[in-house]
Amino acid sequence: MSNVLAINAGSSSLKFQLIDMPEENVLAKGLVERIGINDSEITIEFGDEKDSTITDIPDHEEAVKLLLEKLKASGVIKSLDEIDGIGHRVVHGGERFTDSVPITAEVIKEIEEVSELAPLHNPANLTGIRAFIDILPNVPSVAVFDTAFHQTMPMQSYLYSLPYEYYEKYGIRKYGFHGTSHKYVSERAADLMGVPADQLRLISCHLGNGASIAAIENGESIDTSMGFTPLAGVTMGTRSGNIDPALVPYIMDKTGKSVNEVLQVLNKESGMLALSGFSSDLRDIQEKAESGDERAELALKIFADRIHKFIGSYAARMKGVDAIIFTAGVGENSAEVRQRVLDGLEFMGVYWDPALNNIRGKEAFVNYPHSPVKVIVIPTNEEVMIARDVMRLG
Secondary structure, X not given: OEEEEEEEEOOXXXXXXXXXXXXXXXXXXXXXXXXXXXOEEEEEEEOOEEEEEEEOOOOHHHHHHHXXXXXXXXXXXXXXXXOOEEEEEEOOOOOOOOOOEEOOHHHHHHHHHOHHHOOOXXXXXXXXXXXXXXXXXXXXEEEEEOOHHXXXXXXHHHOOOOOHHHHHHHOOOXXXXXXXXXXXXXXXXXXXXXXXXXXXXXXXXXXXXXXXXXXXXXOXXXXXXXXXXXXXXXXXXXXXXXXXXXXXXXXXXXXXXXXXXXXXXXXXXXXXXXXXXXXXXXXXXXXXXXXXXXXXXXXXXXXXXXXXXXXXXXXXXXXXXXXXEXXXXXXXXXXXXXXXXXXXXXXXXXXXXXXXXXXXXXXXXXXXXXOOEEEEEOOOOHHHXXXXXXXXXX
């Protein structure tokens, strides 16, 4: 048995799970928030117990120290020697990382070099990596990249129709994101269907505040909706998804905004928030739509419409599909969104049962038994995927 820490470090946060492998039992999980800000908070859950402390945590190294102290104080572990491996989520691996890798000084340097592709995320991920290395230098650690799963995409999927030198010189191409989630649910779907992953055509819908669709053929990602950045693809909570790129200079001209200000609008002030006019949270929007709010209803229609289009496109690309997967916060919990996305797909062999679809947050087939295309709700588990890679590579 091995105890593996799965870590997701943000600029002012640290999310973690301690997982007993290979049984994949979660021994403890929690979150450190407001690192470097007054009144930081650390919350740990273990078993049926929950411990929350508000204190000042000046940096990630202090956050890691406090986290490890809490794990020992709770009795989950008796000493730090019981931590056998650490897996770190890293948002962007560029073209350099096609798989998870053991962390070395050279790997850290390479993650730094591709950080310009994810300037908000990679530096924060590196901060977490360095903090754990400083405190637990002898514990094997592994970097798990959001982009790695999509590195199997063929060139016709990831190249933009731009001067080729932009790709060669600047790495401008589609990278895709949510790869750890798409990989987990595709493998789980194969298990549930009793068919090897390398014999399946799957469409994975990771639907949360950020959302992406992936076409997975024979166990490999062959296309995905997000692009050079997570801004591309379907409508999201606050992100616009795909738009005509000529709108950027047009908006600049009409509003007097700078290019960075327009990007701020596209990333933080668009999507469901902009369409509804009041919230980026799908639960709020559904509630308003049910009470007759026209813009809330419009936001739901547009959200489902964009997902629906990608499903049709990817089914055509793979010459059919064996299963459609719904995962992440919205995909797992919103029967209404699943219904709106699935309506009209009967022509391609999707027959789903409204009664079976009326579930939240649990694994289930929601298709009729005779449906040629299966529809599966699978709660994602990126932390377990990280822990598996630590066991494989650590």
